[in-house]
Amino acid sequence: MSEPPKKLRADAARNRARVLEVAYEVFAAEGLAVPIDEIARRAGVGAGTVYRHFPTKEALFRAIVVDRVERMVEHADELAAEHEPGEALFAFLREMADVGSADQGLVEALAGTGFDLAAEAPAAEDEFMRVLDRLLTAAQAAGSVRADLDARDLKVLLVGCQAMRRYAPDPKVAATALAVLTAGLAVPAG
Secondary structure, three states: OOOOOOOOOHHHHHHHHHHHHHHHHHHHHHOOOOOHHHHHHHHOOOHHHHHHHOOOHHHHHHHHHHHHHHHHHHHHHHHHHHOOHHHHHHHHHHHHHHHHHHOHHHHHHHHOOOOOHHHHOHHHHHHHHHHHHHHHHHHHHOOOEOOOOOHHHHHHHHHHHHHHHHHOOOHHHHHHHHHHHHHHHEOOOO
């Protein structure tokens, strides 16, 4: 049985929080190629401080991705509680597509490039897939979304849309692609 993590001193907790904050910003803006030493410099701490909390860059990124996925799942649950099933799914997809234009690191993790989410943080990958499945299944049951899709299909479409928004940042192109995606998911009228 593993031991519970030690409670951090106040200064160590602040340093850890600062490293996570800076690393999130750096990975979101620049992707996963940024070295740990650069993250430490931008956070105003020594590289040793970063390595004490996160022995590898993968461990640091894993902590960030797990936090982001937890937030996405919470938000998806809020959307499901506040909207009709189809509206909740489409709102989540729009927001996730927007994330793709601002969070290169997360897009790389969801796509499995540079960081294999399924291998490095399987619980986070499973939870992300569960929330996609919950939203999709509810929208399908409500008759808002085609029945021939599953959560894996939805993830592929979402990652493609995120990548498109990152590499074709023109809002008109992004809006058109998202409209085509949602139209393709919707049950045809009549």
